[in-house]
Amino acid sequence: MKDKLLYEGKAKQVFTVADNPELLVLSYKNDATAFNGVKKAQFQGKGRYNNLISAKVFEYLHQHGINSHFKEALNETEQLVEKTTIIPLEVVIRNVAAGSIVRRIGVEEKRIFNPPVIELFYKDDDLGDPLINDQHALLLSDSTPEDLKKIKAMALQVNEQLQAFFKEINLQLVDFKLEFGRNAAGEIVLSDEVSPDTCRLWDIATGEKMDKDVFREDLGDLVTVYDNILSRLEAKQ
Amino acid sequence: MKDKLLYEGKAKQVFTVADNPELLVLSYKNDATAFNGVKKAQFQGKGRYNNLISAKVFEYLHQHGINSHFKEALNETEQLVEKTTIIPLEVVIRNVAAGSIVRRIGVEEKRIFNPPVIELFYKDDDLGDPLINDQHALLLSDSTPEDLKKIKAMALQVNEQLQAFFKEINLQLVDFKLEFGRNAAGEIVLSDEVSPDTCRLWDIATGEKMDKDVFREDLGDLVTVYDNILSRLEAKQ
Ligand SMILES: Nc1ncnc2c1ncn2[C@@H]1O[C@H](COP(=O)(O)OP(=O)(O)O)[C@@H](O)[C@H]1O
Ligand SMILES: Nc1ncnc2c1ncn2[C@@H]1O[C@H](COP(=O)(O)OP(=O)(O)O)[C@@H](O)[C@H]1O
Ligand SMILES: [Mg+2]
Numbered sequence: 001m002k003d004k005l006l007y008e009g010k011a012k013q014v015f016t017v018a019d020n021p022e023l024l025v026l027s028y029k030n031d032a033t034a035f036n037g038v039k040k041a042q043f044q045g046k047g048r049y050n051n052l053i054s055a056k057v058f059e060y061l062h063q064h065g066i067n068s069h070f071k072e073a074l075n076e077t078e079q080l081v082e083k084t085t086i087i088p089l090e091v092v093i094r095n096v097a098a099g100s101i102v103r104r105i106g107v108e109e110k111r112i113f114n115p116p117v118i119e120l121f122y123k124d125d126d127l128g129d130p131l132i133n134d135q136h137a138l139l140l141s142d143s144t145p146e147d148l149k150k151i152k153a154m155a156l157q158v159n160e161q162l163q164a165f166f167k168e169i170n171l172q173l174v175d176f177k178l179e180f181g182r183n184a185a186g187e188i189v190l191s192d193e194v195s196p197d198t199c200r201l202w203d204i205a206t207g208e209k210m211d212k213d214v215f216r217e218d219l220g221d222l223v224t225v226y227d228n229i230l231s232r233l234e235a236k237q
Numbered sequence: 238m239k240d241k242l243l244y245e246g247k248a249k250q251v252f253t254v255a256d257n258p259e260l261l262v263l264s265y266k267n268d269a270t271a272f273n274g275v276k277k278a279q280f281q282g283k284g285r286y287n288n289l290i291s292a293k294v295f296e297y298l299h300q301h302g303i304n305s306h307f308k309e310a311l312n313e314t315e316q317l318v319e320k321t322t323i324i325p326l327e328v329v330i331r332n333v334a335a336g337s338i339v340r341r342i343g344v345e346e347k348r349i350f351n352p353p354v355i356e357l358f359y360k361d362d363d364l365g366d367p368l369i370n371d372q373h374a375l376l377l378s379d380s381t382p383e384d385l386k387k388i389k390a391m392a393l394q395v396n397e398q399l400q401a402f403f404k405e406i407n408l409q410l411v412d413f414k415l416e417f418g419r420n421a422a423g424e425i426v427l428s429d430e431v432s433p434d435t436c437r438l439w440d441i442a443t444g445e446k447m448d449k450d451v452f453r454e455d456l457g458d459l460v461t462v463y464d465n466i467l468s469r470l471e472a473k474q
C-alpha cells in the first residue's frame with residue numbers, strides 16, 4: 001500500500017499511496033519533541049499509542065458529524081488518510097488556562113475559559129509557530145474570511161465532541177491543537193492527529209497530567225501514561 | 238496648574254491638576270527607550286519635539302472629528318489632557334510591513350497592507366507587551382465586543398486622517414501605535430501621544446527613516462530628525 005516517503009515531520013512520516021494520489025499513509029514515530037524541537041527523546045511504543053488513540057478519536061468524531069481526513073488504522077503504527085493541502089495554521093482551543101497562555105498573557109493557571117479561547121498560530125518551525133491574529137491568518141494561509149469562520153466553528157464543534165469523549169474515560173480536556181486541510185474536493189476537513197501529544201488531558205479524579213506535559217515537565221513515564229489512556233478507551237467499548 | 242506627580246512612564250510624567258480631577262498634565266521627557274526599555278538614552282530637546290508634534294497631530298484629528306483626550310499645549314514640553322482610564326491595549330495599525338511584524342510572521346519588509354493590518358498588544362511591561370488576539374483583549378481589558386469594534390474603527394479613521402496629515406509634509410505613515418481610554422463621561426477617546434516615537438515615518442522622496450527607528454537602529458541624530466518634522470509641520474501652516 002504505502003509507496004514513497006513524501007515528508008518526515010517531528011512526530012510522523014508521511015507516505016504516498018501506490019496508485020491513489022488522493023490518499024496518504026501517516027506513520028507515527030516514537031519520537032517526542034517539545035519547545036519547538038529543543039527537547040527531544042524516543043519512547044518505545046509511543047507511535048503505536050498515538051496512532052491507536054488518534055484513530056479512536058477520529059472514528060468518534062466521524063460518528064458525530066465532523067468531516068476529517070481519516071480513513072482507517074492500517075496497523076499498530078499507521079493510518080490511511082485523505083491527502084489534503086494543509087492550511088498552515090495551528091488552531092488551539094483552550095477550555096482551561098495552562099501552558100503558554102499563562103506565560104504569554106499572565107492569566108492564572110487553571111482559569112476556566114467560557115466560551116473557550118481560540119488561538120491561531122502560524123505553522124512555521126523557523127518562526128517558532130508564532131501566535132497570530134485573524135488578519136495575519138488571512139494574509140498567511142491563503143484562506144478567506146469564510147474559511148476562517150468555518151475552521152473556527154469546526155474547531156468549537158470538535159471541542160464539544162472531544163470534551164464528551166474524554167469525560168467518558170475520566171479525563172478533562174484542558175486544551176488541544178488542530179490542523180485543517182483542503183481535500184481534493186476543496187472541502188476543509190480536520191487533518192493531522194488528535195492524541196495526548198496534541199491535547200492537554202487531566203485526570204478528573206486526581207488532577208494528574210496525562211499528556212505530553214509528562215515529557216515536557218519530566219513528571220514521570222510517558223509510555224505508562226499513554227498506555228493508561230488507551231486502556232481506558234478500550235475498556236469503554 | 239499642575240499639582241502632584243501621579244505616574245512616571247518611560248516617555249512622560251503624568252501630573253494631576255489642582256482643583257480639577259478630570260484633567261491631567263502630560264510632561265514629555267527627554268528619555269528615549271526601545272526594545273521594552275532595554276536600550277535607553279537621553280536627547281536634549283526630545284520632550285519638546287514630541288509635545289509640540291503630538292499637539293499638532295491631536296489638533297488636526299480634533300478638526301477631523303476624532304474624539305481625543307487632548308485639550309491644549311501648555312508650554313514647550315507639557316500638554317493638558319482629559320484624564321482617562323487607559324484601556325491596556327496598544328493598538329497598532331500597519332500600512333506597510335516594517336519592524337516586529339517582519340520578524341514575527343516573516344512577511345517581506347515594505348509589503349503594502351491593504352486593508353491596513355490592525356494588531357493588539359497587551360500593555361504590560363512585565364510581559365513584554367505581547368501580541369494578543371481579540372478574545373484575549375476582551376479577557377484582559379475589561380472591554381465589550383462593541384468597545385473593541387469601536388476602538389478598531391476609530392484606529393482606522395485615525396489612520397486615514399494621519400496618512401493625509403503626514404503626506405502633506407512628504408512623510409509616509411508606515412505604522413503607528415495608539416492608546417485609548419475612557420473619560421469621565423464613559424466615552425472611549427484617543428489618549429496618550431502620537432509622535433515620531435510612536436509612528437514609523439519614511440520620507441516620501443528619499444525613503445529615509447524619520448522616527449524612533451533612528452535611535453533603535455543607530456541611524457543618525459534623533460534630534461535633527463525630530464526637528465526636521467516639526468519644521469515641516471510649522472512650514473505648512
Ligand atoms: N491529511 C493530510 N494531508 C497532508 N498532510 C498532512 C495530513 N495530515 C497531517 N499532515 C501533515 O503531516 C506532517 C507530519 O506530521 P508531524 O510529524 O506531526 O509534523 P510536524 O513536525 O510539522 O508537527 C505535518 O506537516 C502535518 O501537517
Ligand atoms: N489621558 C490620559 N489619562 C490617563 N493616563 C494617560 C492618558 N494619556 C496617556 N496616559 C498614560 O500615561 C502614561 C505615561 O506615558 P508613557 O511615559 O508613554 O508611559 P509608558 O512607559 O507606559 O509608555 C502611560 O501609562 C499612558 O497610558
Ligand atoms: Mg505535528
Ligand SMILES: [Mg+2]
Binds near residue numbers: 246247
Ligand atoms: Mg508610552
